[in-house]
Amino acid sequence: MDTGKLTKVKLVAYKKPDFTDKVGDYDVLINPEKYSDKSELKYSTNSSPVGSSAETVKFRGAGSNIFNMDFFFDSTGVITDEPVDRQIDKLKALIYSYNGDIHEPNYIKIIWGTQSLFEGRLKSWDVQIIMMDLDGTPIRAEVKAAFVRSVSVKKKALEERRNSSDLTHIRMVKAGDTLPAMCFKIYGESRYFIQVAEYNGLDHIRSISPGDQLIFPPLI
Template sequence: MGEIKKLLITAYGDAACVNQELGSITAMINPASYSLSYKAEYGLSEESAASEPTQIFKGMGHSDFNLDLLVDGTGIITIPNAATVDGYITLLTNLIFSYQGNVHRPNFLKITWGNLVYRGVCTSLTTNYKLFNADGTALRAEVKLVIAQSLDFKTKKQKSKKSSPDLTHIRTVKAGDTLPMMAYRIYGDSSYYMEVARLNGLSSIHAIRPGDELYFPPLKKA
């Protein structure tokens, strides 16, 4: 019989969950189940006096991974990464949900278990305490997580396989590049640099380094 593989949550500083690993935590007890939900966004066509509705595709919508983790401090199983139920929950929360002041956002996450590989960000964390010691400290808790799918722009473009010249541009920052200069090369107008900075989540227009991958959106037609 092979070794039991525990569900693993790994935090990253980069959206692709490849280069900037920040730490990881395993499930104490593997979940009995999890759920994945996928949504697509549609809008009704706007022709007048339509006899029947026609749904117009707008884009892929919000997708969620729902997971319940049991944390048990009764001594039946050793708590990984921490000695107590509260200690484990604190480690988990700091890793997957807490605001990281150095990057001004929570961490990106990759969940792996068996054939499952899911990348995203934690949008909800709820802890239900089930059992207590005589002194009030927690002996058992259930942590409910909602992880919203999030792909980096480069991976998303590769998966979509679109070829229109009006669509997404991904560019790698080279030595000497500035955001206005890159915007000018793509759009012929450097004034779009603020919008590019906003869409890439940059804290400053100067917060780019050689090797960074930046997303340059298609221009809206007038």
């Protein structure tokens, strides 16, 4: 719900990979106009016959998840007269600099209001001076930052456990669903549709309709 109150993007730094043991936080001076969240999938390529125009690719797993956000700094007096380099140093100390307690940079959570936009670590940092005073002093700058997602071992294990084919899954049929396709999503293979049909007492694999609940038992 829109409360009409301006909230600033906040970056919170932590020592531990499960985003505990807070180090500090930073409220941006100017909220960004946009941000991007890019995810990739990894595939391996099989050799194709000579003369073939296409290659066979096999899914290997999830790739990197990169979050990009630009930060703006201004010391013209419109918002603040604190020197730009000092503003940048405050943010840099939190998200870029080496933390001697953990012997590496901090873990960062990016929050905007009630939304947790991203959890990860800084990957790259690019400072661009876009306005200078007559003596060359920076008075307006932009920092382009890229973050890579970081998931704690405990959280990753929990997510993998939830998606494991060793567990019983209950799914509601949606429009366009087929039993083989649903089996593929859960087991990674569609060939178990006969066993699932028998387990659910279906006369035919097409005997499913939107709204039906199906049980997908653990693989034996």
